[in-house]
Amino acid sequence: MARFRQFVQEHEVKDLYLHGRSFTWSNEREVPTLTRIDRAIASVDWDIMHPDSILQALSSSVSDHAPIHLSLSAAFRPRKRFKFEAFWLNLEGFDEALREAWVCDHSIVDPFRRLDALFRNAAEFFQAWGEKKVGNIKLKIAMANTLILRLDVAQESRVLTPAEAWLRRMLKHAVLGMSSLERTIARQRSRIRWLREGDANTKLFHAVANGRRTKNYIASVRVGEEVATTQERKNEVFTEEYVRLIGAFTIESTL
Template structure:
C-alpha cells in the first residue's frame, strides 16, 4: 500500500469520490469483511476537461466486487443565471424598462406572489433590453478588431479611401469603449480576493472550483 501511495503521489493523481458506497468488495459471509479495493484515479487535466462527472457503484450480482460506472456530464448543463450588470444603470432607457416592468401586477394574489411576479418580470425585460441595446460585448469587440485588422492589411498594398480611414478611426474609438466595458464586466464577475492574490485564471483556481462543484451536488436522497 505504501508503494502504491508513493506511485500515486509521483504520478500526481487524485482519487474520484465514490457516490453511495464506502466499500466495493465483500467476502459474502454472515459477518462480512468489507474493503475498498476498486478505485478510480484522475489527472488534473482530466478534471479540467470533465468537471461534471459521477462515479456510481453497480450491483455485485456476478462477483464479490461492485462494478463502478463513471458517468460524464451526468449533471447536465448549468441553468442560466441572471446577472445584473453594473454598467446598465448608465445606459439610456434603463430606468424606463425597470419602471415599466415593475408596474406589471397580478390580480387576487398575496403580496409575496405579487413581489415574485414583479421581480421575474424585471428580469425578463432587462434580458430583452440588454440583448437589443447592448448585445454581446465580446462579439462586438472581436468584430471591430477583425475589421481594423483587414484595413491594416489593405493599407500595406494600397492607399485607403477617406471613408475607410474614417471607419477605422471610429472603430478604434469603439474598441477602447468596448474593452473598458469588458473589463468592468470581468471585474464584477470575479472575486476581489482572487484578483488580489493572482489566482483568478490559474489552473489551481479552476481545479478548486471543479472540486467544490462536485462536493456541493446532491446526487440522490434517501427517505
C-alpha cells in the same frame, strides 16, 4: 508516483468532482475498507472547453472497483435562469428600466402573490433588457478580434486609410472594455470574495464558476419507488415538495 505528482503540479490539473459516490474501491469485507482511488483529472483549459461535463461512478458489479463515467454533455442548462448582473447598475437607463419593470396586475391584492408577480415581471423584463443592452460578450469579442486581424494583415501590405485606422483603434478600445466586462461578470458568478478588484484571471473565475455548478448539479431524485432523471420531472418533484412544505403554510398565513 513522484513523477505523476510532479506532472500534476507542473500542469496545474485539477481533480474532477465525482457525483453520487464518495468512494470507488472496497476490500469487500463484512466491515469494508472504503477508499477513492479512481479519479479523473483535467486542465483548466479542458474544463472551460467542456463546461457541461459530469463525472459519475457506476455499479461495481463483480469487481471491487466502481468504474467512473465521464460525460461531456450533461443537461446543466435546460432552461436559462435569471441572474441579476451587478454591472447593470452602471448602465445608462437602468433607473428608467427598473421603474418600467417593477409593475404587476393591480387586481392582485395578496401581498405574497403580488411580490411574486413583481419579481417574475422584473426578471422577465431585465432578461430581455440585458440582452439588448449588452448581448453576447464572447461573440462580440470574437467578431472584433476577427476584424482587427484582417486590418492587421492589410496593414502589412499597405497603409490603412483614415477610416480603417480609426476603426482599428475603436475595435481595440471595445475589446478592452468588453474584456473588462467579461471579467466582472465572471467575478460576480465565481463568488471568490478574497480576490481583489485588480485580479483579472478570467480562466480562474470561469473554472470556479463551472466547478460550483458541477458540484451543485443534481443528477437524479428519488420519490418513493420512482427515480426522476429528466429536468422536467425533477422540477415537478421539487415544486410539489415545496408546495407541500411551504405553500400550504403560506396560504394559511395570508388568510
